[in-house]
Amino acid sequence: MPDFAPIHALYLAVAIALEIAANVLMKFSEGFRRKLPAAAAILCALAAFTALSYAIEGIQLSVAYGVWGGVGLIATAILGITLFGERLRPSGWLGLLLITSGVVLLKFT
Known part of the structure; x- marks a missing residue:
């Protein structure tokens, strides 16, 4: 991930x-x-x-938004499973894997 101040990571x-x-x-x-x-x-x-608007002052928009959306979606899905007993089909798990891959790939932009 490109260099940015720790405060921007905190905002993210x-x-x-x-x-x-x-x-x-x-x-x-x-x-x-x-x-x-x-x-x-x-x-x-x-x-x-x-908070996201403060984060993008020091982090590239594509990286900040991608990480924000991807991590938020993955965590929300996990909480849906644990708190509300929701279930994912295999295609849903594949989708989460692809999102995780995308967020990891953003590290190299």
Whole structure:
């Protein structure tokens, strides 16, 4: 991965964590019928985009967005399996493998 200041990596990590939290809170909101998790999901999503905007000040947009989206998606899928008992078909596992490969390949851009 190209050189960047550690603060930008921290912003990216915060953005990823907030995106994952927003996704899990959306599930807990039951289609936005439960107001508290719904409001928290919206706040987490807005905060995630804010943190991402700070991260891309020092990290290439393609790298930051790719890592943010890829890691967030993988972590959300794992939490869906562990917290909500969701199941993935073999094609879903293949998709996660391909996303992981893509994020790793971004290291070399």
